[in-house]
Amino acid sequence: MWKEALRNSSIILAGVISSRFFVFLYNTIIIRELSVSDYASFAFAMAVFNWVLVFSHLDLYAAVSWNVSKFKAMNQLSDAWNYYRHAFIMAGIFAFVGMIVGILITNSQGVYSNIYITVFMISLLPMSLVTVNDGYLKGFEKFRLSAMVELSSGLSKLLVLVLAIFIMKSINLSAVFVLFTIASLIIYLISNTVIIKSNVRIVTRKKKISLSIAKKLFDYSRWVCLTDLMNAGILLSGNMIISHKNPTDLAAFNIVILIYGIFQMAFGAITTVLIPQVSRQDTNKQKVHMLGIRDFFVVSLLTIISIAILIRIPWSHDIILFLFKKPDYSNAFNYLSILMVALPFRLFSVANKGILQGIGHPKLAAITSIFTLMINIILFFYLYNIFSISGSMIAMVCAYIVDFIIITIMTYMVLSRRKKDA
Numbered sequence: 339m340w341k342e343a344l345r346n347s348s349i350i351l352a353g354v355i356s357s358r359f360f361v362f363l364y365n366t367i368i369i370r371e372l373s374v375s376d377y378a379s380f381a382f383a384m385a386v387f388n389w390v391l392v393f394s395h396l397d398l399y400a401a402v403s404w405n406v407s408k409f410k411a412m413n414q415l416s417d418a419w420n421y422y423r424h425a426f427i428m429a430g431i432f433a434f435v436g437m438i439v440g441i442l443i444t445n446s447q448g449v450y451s452n453i454y455i456t457v458f459m460i461s462l463l464p465m466s467l468v469t470v471n472d473g474y475l476k477g478f479e480k481f482r483l484s485a486m487v488e489l490s491s492g493l494s495k496l497l498v499l500v501l502a503i504f505i506m507k508s509i510n511l512s513a514v515f516v517l518f519t520i521a522s523l524i525i526y527l528i529s530n531t532v533i534i535k536s537n538v539r540i541v542t543r544k545k546k547i548s549l550s551i552a553k554k555l556f557d558y559s560r561w562v563c564l565t566d567l568m569n570a571g572i573l574l575s576g577n578m579i580i581s582h583k584n585p586t587d588l589a590a591f592n593i594v595i596l597i598y599g600i601f602q603m604a605f606g607a608i609t610t611v612l613i614p615q616v617s618r619q620d621t622n623k624q625k626v627h628m629l630g631i632r633d634f635f636v637v638s639l640l641t642i643i644s645i646a647i648l649i650r651i652p653w654s655h656d657i658i659l660f661l662f663k664k665p666d667y668s669n670a671f672n673y674l675s676i677l678m679v680a681l682p683f684r685l686f687s688v689a690n691k692g693i694l695q696g697i698g699h700p701k702l703a704a705i706t707s708i709f710t711l712m713i714n715i716i717l718f719f720y721l722y723n724i725f726s727i728s729g730s731m732i733a734m735v736c737a738y739i740v741d742f743i744i745i746t747i748m749t750y751m752v753l754s755r756r757k758k759d760a
Contacts, residue, residue, distance in 0.1 A: 356493075358600065399425075430467065475532070601678065616695075644678055683742035
């Protein structure tokens with residue numbers, strides 16, 4: 339199971355790594371172009387956007403991926419297309435609601451232009467539809483096509499930004515919001531073109547909208563959505579707590595999260611690969627296995643080495659200054675070394691949640707994520723007030739460790755019970 343998952347994840351990961359590299363360059367340029375206070379505002383708006391985006395597409399990509407994989411295993415391809423069509427319409431409806439929610443939350447800070455925030459939140463619609471397309475591709479295990487779309491995502495954002503700077507010479511916060519929406523529309527056009535041109539498009543007689551199909555999609559996706567809302571809520575709640583305290587800390591906090599994202603690039607690839615793969619294996623009555631203690635030891639060892647390098651890396655302040663041109667972020671590597679402790683726990687939590695979602699138990703993953711968010715908010719508020727950004731990193735590490743313990747126990751119990759029933 340895990341060899342196949344690793345092979346498929348590697349394909350997705352190649353696209354993710356390339357895309358994240360372009361996104362990192364994209365964010366680096368924005369950080370260099372904007373003042374500390376403007377970047378803090380942009381980072382907060384992006385935290386809201388990413389949180390609302392989960393609600394906007396309701397994680398229907400997971401429901402599509404799960405159902406399409408099952409229909410493929412049963413050779414019911416027309417049903418696979420029908421479920422995708424329903425999810426596409428549902429995501430469009432939810433995205434409009436998400437726009438309103440995003441505008442209201444962001445404007446509560448009182449530092450944004452209503453016009454530009456509205457334009458920025460419009461990008462929720464194309465990005466929501468892109469995620470549904472991605473679920474359809476992965477449900478058919480067209481991982482190379484999915485990786486290609488992922489690659490185009492990061493590249494589109496970077497090229498639009500660079501072209502704008504080349505024409506305008508400099509950009510401000512409002513321009514960044516508009517450029518993001520333009521890039522989102524380009525990404526959607528690429529994604530739709532891949533769906534239309536790919537051989538997974540099933541042409542059937544057009545059927546009426548079925549409330550029963552919509553309900554089935556919703557019943558599965560709502561729990562996956564709740565899980566991702568809670569996971570994204572950890573960063574959003576941190577942003578909201580810090581935003582009322584110190585704009586410079588808010589900017590520095592998001593710089594650390596940006597760099598940390600480089601180390602956890604594989605997480606998204608693992609989850610999206612596991613759901614359709616485990617769904618297919620479960621449909622075919624094949625055994626599903628968790629990662630073992632040896633795997634955890636290897637990941638932990640690599641993490642320890644990475645932390646040691648971060649702590650002892652020479653000229654760390656100069657590297658940050660070279661990348662971002664702001665001395666306010668000079669301690670980013672020190673904060674990052676604390677957050678890196680959570681890496682092995684996060685990796686295994688993500689894998690176990692993917693297993694639970696793949697075998698049809700997304701509710702358990704959601705319950706765990708709710709508990710994790712509550713712990714993080716309590717610890718974050720307390721420790722940030724005492725230790726500043728270092729305290730916020732410690733709070734997140736503690737929350738992720740609790741998440742790991744609970745989800746590992748749940749996954750083990752579910753798989754053990756299924757083994758006995760078999």
